[in-house]
Amino acid sequence: MKRISFLLVAIVGVAGVLASLAPASGRADEPASPIYGVTLPPGYRDWKLIAVSEIAAGDHSQLRAEFGNDIAIKAYKEGTLPFPDGSIVIAHHWTKESSPNNDKVLALAPMVAGLDNPKSFVPGAFINMQIMVKDSKKYAASGGWGFADFKNGKPGDEALHKTCFPCHQPAKDRDYVFTRYAP
Amino acid sequence: MKRISFLLVAIVGVAGVLASLAPASGRADEPASPIYGVTLPPGYRDWKLIAVSEIAAGDHSQLRAEFGNDIAIKAYKEGTLPFPDGSIVIAHHWTKESSPNNDKVLALAPMVAGLDNPKSFVPGAFINMQIMVKDSKKYAASGGWGFADFKNGKPGDEALHKTCFPCHQPAKDRDYVFTRYAP
Numbered sequence: 001m002k003r004i005s006f007l008l009v010a011i012v013g014v015a016g017v018l019a020s021l022a023p024a025s026g027r028a029d030e031p032a033s034p035i036y037g038v039t040l041p042p043g044y045r046d047w048k049l050i051a052v053s054e055i056a057a058g059d060h061s062q063l064r065a066e067f068g069n070d071i072a073i074k075a076y077k078e079g080t081l082p083f084p085d086g087s088i089v090i091a092h093h094w095t096k097e098s099s100p101n102n103d104k105v106l107a108l109a110p111m112v113a114g115l116d117n118p119k120s121f122v123p124g125a126f127i128n129m130q131i132m133v134k135d136s137k138k139y140a141a142s143g144g145w146g147f148a149d150f151k152n153g154k155p156g157d158e159a160l161h162k163t164c165f166p167c168h169q170p171a172k173d174r175d176y177v178f179t180r181y182a183p
Numbered sequence: 184m185k186r187i188s189f190l191l192v193a194i195v196g197v198a199g200v201l202a203s204l205a206p207a208s209g210r211a212d213e214p215a216s217p218i219y220g221v222t223l224p225p226g227y228r229d230w231k232l233i234a235v236s237e238i239a240a241g242d243h244s245q246l247r248a249e250f251g252n253d254i255a256i257k258a259y260k261e262g263t264l265p266f267p268d269g270s271i272v273i274a275h276h277w278t279k280e281s282s283p284n285n286d287k288v289l290a291l292a293p294m295v296a297g298l299d300n301p302k303s304f305v306p307g308a309f310i311n312m313q314i315m316v317k318d319s320k321k322y323a324a325s326g327g328w329g330f331a332d333f334k335n336g337k338p339g340d341e342a343l344h345k346t347c348f349p350c351h352q353p354a355k356d357r358d359y360v361f362t363r364y365a366p
Contacts, residue, residue: 046232057300060298118243122237122365167288183277
């Protein structure tokens with residue numbers, strides 16, 4: 001009995017060490033971004049919402065949602081900068097689609113009374129997601145953030161990921177995070 | 184000592200009964216919508232996201248997020264129609280604001296390479312929220328849904344709330360809910 005207990009403790013211990021060696025945001029066998037090794041956090045679509053946004057670009061317009069894990073959301077709400085290690089921010093992008101059915105209703109709805117010809121747009125197909133993971137030691141060379149851009153479950157190439165940190169430089173005074181918390 | 188314990192039990196018991204008499208979505212002393220008596224569920228801004236949307240209407244354009252409580256989210260994910268009692272869906276509306284700072288970055292970002300003059304829009308001020316609470320018995324006369332439109336923490340008037348259910352009629356085949364779950 002004692003021997004079995006010891007074995008169990010040993011197995012749990014080894015499992016713990018292996019888990020700690022895996023990337024912060026996933027298992028070692030998952031697809032990870034070049035340069036940073038950032039993987040897709042499971043279940044992030046159910047995370048709390050930081051904000052929404054739109055990119056207007058004609059037929060290529062996007063609707064977007066930005067999600068945060070609990071560490072990032074707490075930092076946002078408390079105004080903590082820089083974000084603490086363990087913070088994860090994910091931008092989730094959809095095509096932007098017209099909704100003629102909603103438009104018919106909007107034309108009658110009192111909430112839009114006085115609005116000139118209101119038009120409704122909704123998410124269409126999922127395009128890609130972009131991830132920022134804070135680890136001030138591991139990612140010291142890129143402002144403390146590891147980056148990833150995933151499309152169809154696969155990370156983009158190294159050339160794409162080389163552009164992440166330079167692109168985020170203009171938001172340096174907000175710890176390189178563009179998205180502000182929406183009230 | 185025994186007397187104090189009894190008193191405590193009695194107080195807790197009375198509090199429990201009072202709580203059970205309050206509206207499903209809040210306390211009895213909270214502002215409630217006319218006709219339906221729907222109150223603001225606390226903490227809904229941290230609920231899971233159903234979808235986002237946009238109303239384009241010139242200077243009065245809006246960005247929107249639709250949140251669901253756990254019962255509603257489960258129904259969405261499993262395709263359950265009609266929504267089960269206890270489902271709550273909340274649409275949270277912001278003004279839509281241009282972001283010239285983001286635009287500068289977008290012009291350089293490889294993710295929008297090939298897009299013609301992409302423009303970024305983000306949430307501005309919070310405008311109002313609209314609530315649907317499912318209780319098939321209590322709200323049998325309005326498709327099983329109780330409605331509320333809140334602005335500045337206060338529900339709109341009875342005239343406004345008389346328009347809720349008729350406006351949602353076109354979505355009858357989706358249990359009167361316009362918003363679809365975004366992938």
